[in-house]
Amino acid sequence: MKTNVSQWHWFEASASTHQTVKAIAQYGPIARIELAQKLGLTQGALSRITSDLMYWGVIREVQNTKNPTVDMNHPSDNAPLKKHRIGRGRPKTSLELCAQQRSFIGINIHSTGITATVTDALCVPQGKCLNEPLKGTDVTSVVRQLGDIALRCSASSPVRPAMIGISLGGHSVDGRTVTYAPFLKWDGDVRLAEMIEDSCSTPTLLSNDLDALLLHENWFSNAVNVPRFALVTIGSGIGYALSENGEAVDRPDRSYGLVGHIPLDAEGPVCYAGHAGCSQCLTTDSIVSEYATIIGKPCSIEEFMNDVNADRPQARRLIDRSCYRLGIFIAIMCNFAMPDKVLIGGETSSLYRHNLESIRKGMNAYRPTQAANIDFAIPDFSWDSWAISAAATAIAKYIG
Numbered sequence: 001m002k003t004n005v006s007q008w009h010w011f012e013a014s015a016s017t018h019q020t021v022k023a024i025a026q027y028g029p030i031a032r033i034e035l036a037q038k039l040g041l042t043q044g045a046l047s048r049i050t051s052d053l054m055y056w057g058v059i060r061e062v063q064n065t066k067n068p069t070v071d072m073n074h075p076s077d078n079a080p081l082k083k084h085r086i087g088r089g090r091p092k093t094s095l096e097l098c099a100q101q102r103s104f105i106g107i108n109i110h111s112t113g114i115t116a117t118v119t120d121a122l123c124v125p126q127g128k129c130l131n132e133p134l135k136g137t138d139v140t141s142v143v144r145q146l147g148d149i150a151l152r153c154s155a156s157s158p159v160r161p162a163m164i165g166i167s168l169g170g171h172s173v174d175g176r177t178v179t180y181a182p183f184l185k186w187d188g189d190v191r192l193a194e195m196i197e198d199s200c201s202t203p204t205l206l207s208n209d210l211d212a213l214l215l216h217e218n219w220f221s222n223a224v225n226v227p228r229f230a231l232v233t234i235g236s237g238i239g240y241a242l243s244e245n246g247e248a249v250d251r252p253d254r255s256y257g258l259v260g261h262i263p264l265d266a267e268g269p270v271c272y273a274g275h276a277g278c279s280q281c282l283t284t285d286s287i288v289s290e291y292a293t294i295i296g297k298p299c300s301i302e303e304f305m306n307d308v309n310a311d312r313p314q315a316r317r318l319i320d321r322s323c324y325r326l327g328i329f330i331a332i333m334c335n336f337a338m339p340d341k342v343l344i345g346g347e348t349s350s351l352y353r354h355n356l357e358s359i360r361k362g363m364n365a366y367r368p369t370q371a372a373n374i375d376f377a378i379p380d381f382s383w384d385s386w387a388i389s390a391a392a393t394a395i396a397k398y399i400g
Helices: 015-027 032-039 043-055 139-156 192-200 209-220 284-295 301-309 313-337 349-354 356-365 383-399
Strands: 059-063 093-097 103-110 113-120 130-132 163-168 171-173 177-180 204-208 228-234 238-244 341-345
Touching: 015 032, 015 043, 015 093, 015 209, 015 383, 032 043, 032 093, 043 059, 103 139, 103 209, 103 383, 113 139, 113 383, 130 139, 139 192, 163 192, 163 209, 163 383, 171 204, 177 192, 192 204, 204 209, 204 383, 209 228, 209 238, 209 383, 228 313, 228 349, 284 301, 284 313, 301 313, 301 349, 313 341, 313 349, 313 356, 341 349
Parallel strands: 103 163, 163 204, 228 341
Antiparallel strands: 059 093, 103 113, 113 130, 171 177, 228 238
């Protein structure tokens, strides 16, 4: 399938118009005055842009839910002291995206399977996510399974999906071709987007899964309005991404695991590259291997987590030390990048919620006492959020 330019965008207009829709998606419902201030536009210019967008069915007006009243206990200096005063004239309205007018499919390919979802234009899921194991890792098997999943998602969508976003752990070029995907054992050019389009007749965009998570946070979640935001993912590897004023700090080699070998603990386990106690010691396989050595027999990550929850001394000591190592990692990252907020995610991240105090001790040991406390969070992990983030990349492309 050869897609034309118009299929990749909701509308064709000026850069200011696309920025306006992005701001409404991020902050809406939002009043016109506040929106104009955020965008640096005059009221007249914004009025012309929003009139076009409402005509095209991209945005709509909604009534403000709060009536302007005077708080008699705390009147402002200029507020007229009249009881029950309610604003007269034209009702106050805000602008919001017509989110239900479009739907998007988000698919994440990960080490244990494929997760897919359908969202509206505000990246809100429109039903339960679909999860299933990978049936094979060769290109033909993956394309066939992805095409089948996309068609099932499309059939369940209230409106025909405008785009498909696919994220995976690896490297892609121009959102079209996978050049590196180690967990799939792909190490050559795979024109995955084109193959899915041929199967589903829907424009398809590829992205690195960490980039997709960062974009979702910046557009729809924790990083909205955060000047500098850092995202760390922990699982089979270590991922790191940084955004500045809502835009990813971009480098061509960003998806090659650049923070995978930061020195953390000279007495830690040796990684596959021969480094003792580098940041690989935070990963799933390294923790399992280290614990197996301690207890003298093979084990799984589930068995280790069960031992941690059972408060077994050997498991407790290792998780405490691992949390301390994570704290060092966060401190080093923050000392260099100076983010306002840090989010820790990934399939192994929930392990590190067992001892937040050890994380803080690790941070404090490698951070000046005069420096501000690091604002970090470790939310619940779910592959669903990775599929939703894949949909976010399609939404961002579609809005422009």
